[in-house]
Amino acid sequence: MPRQKVRVLIVDDSASVRQILTTILSEDPDIEVMATASDPFAAARRLQNELPDVIVLDIEMPRMDGITFLRKIMAQRPIPVIICSSLTEEGSDQMFEAFEAGAVDIVPKPRVDTRQALLECSSRLREAVKSAARARVRPRQQRRIIEKKLTADAIMPPPIQGRSRPTTERIVCIGVSTGGTEALLDVLEALPTNCPGILIVQHMPQGFTAAFARRLNAACQITVKEAEDGEPVQPGCAYIAPGARHMLLQRTGLRYSIAIKDGPPVSRHRPSADVLFRSAAQYAGRNALGIIMTGMGDDGARGLLEMRRLGAATCAQDEESCVVFGMPKEAIAHGAVEKVVSLGQISREIMLWHQAGQPTLTE
Template structure:
């Protein structure tokens, strides 16, 4: 296995020291450079180019987003944003994701050294995931075994009896799950949808606070309403609800209407929100009234849930390998038999409308 060379660009000496030590301790990862700002990074990259860049967004001399755009224009490279967990930081990070960053790692303002040490597994997983990303796809669209225990959706919601069948209703639901590369992929899909689109529920793996900024950004671009889900929200035509970071989102049926529950719970497949949790709830409460879509992402979250949806009578679609930034989640869903058909990213909006009888 090829060694992953990583460069850390952060004006905090503590971050550079602690992150560097975490990376150096991980098998198959090497700290190539650790520098205080993008201008120093550019000089170092003339000597040796990294496979992955860990990048702060607020730095002196040149901000992280300007540097990111420069990299993506000149030589697309996987970039993981290391951002402060604040509302302002969330807005800035949305701009970074739109510019082609692969994913986000959050850092607090206080207790930084202890936090980074405790989040070593997450940091290493983000670097490994980024190293597999088809970053040229991100650039084109832009304006190894984990250590922790891996829980299934059983930890949040028990599986429904297989014999249970649901009556069809006039209300339709689209459930979408995605991770690495999903922010730009979702933007492409959702901006193509008209106001008459069936109600949509989405899990995008993203930290707390960032999902609200992400939803607000999409809401300003789309014909449909897009917002971060609140407990009890109604799933309505022309509305997309995005699960809040740090919470699970489940679909609930009340008569012929659908609502979402936003709840606490353990990490499932090492994620909260988890695609498997959402998909299981959709299988249980919507069945054949639903369409399940699994898109670009690392790992297997959503594969088991999509199979449950298919067994419950739902239509199921995966983003195809050629259009994925990381063909992990869709690949596993196909492997397990949960996918009826795989389509390019540009065709997913048509699937949403055709499968559910909108046109």
């Protein structure tokens, strides 16, 4: 029996963009563009008769903007939505407003609506659509051209048992993807200022991580910032890996610091959770806690297993609270996870582990 295609509705006020996006998505044999609409009103009429699996939605449109339409969709008839917008750093507040409203992913659209410019984001868009089709979306209240899949070996060698040196500092490393922007807010805003230092890989395009960190920082008691190369890891601080660059934990004497490196995508991502987790296995060992959260794919599964083998505590977000249970599911299947917890329990687990001063999670 042939595999069912992912059916997509494209909503964009530019006729040329609708045509190009249709071409891009239709080139994937697993995707079918069921319809296009020039604005949210036309899209709403289409939704009365037929529901897509995924909506690809622009933000800046006449009569009704995309975020308003997104809120209406998520309140009345939740459907996975991908924002494909030309807004960049200057419009990042709107992009995070879209995440809050229920968007499962964002694919930046070039400001110049030419075929060549849009084709440059084609692989990213196709993968985002197929990922979104598997997302678990719920009603909201107001609040590919396949790349060669590399492992963390492309960035640093495997960790060696006994190589890490003793330290009294505790460190938390988190890997997260689709659904992570709101999930991370839930975790970080519940943490007190005496929490351990936290390193976070959130799969996000270049240019958005600094604004994302500022948004989290404004909502949290702890300090949240985009990570910088060479800076020390401080308690009560969370560091977001810059988009399109890998983040590693390293050691300066007996203190932890951060390394930001270029390099190829690992597990098809840059930054990669596998890279962060491997570095934590090597340099923190039993003093680390690795957490894998909502996201599509298997990035982080192998690195988390390396952490566990070198004595680190590990946990995963449970299926019920994930937008996409891909990354936690793969980590569990690899034997990398000690404990599975709900999203609402993660901050508590961090503090229990930190206060216990033991290399494994409390039961």
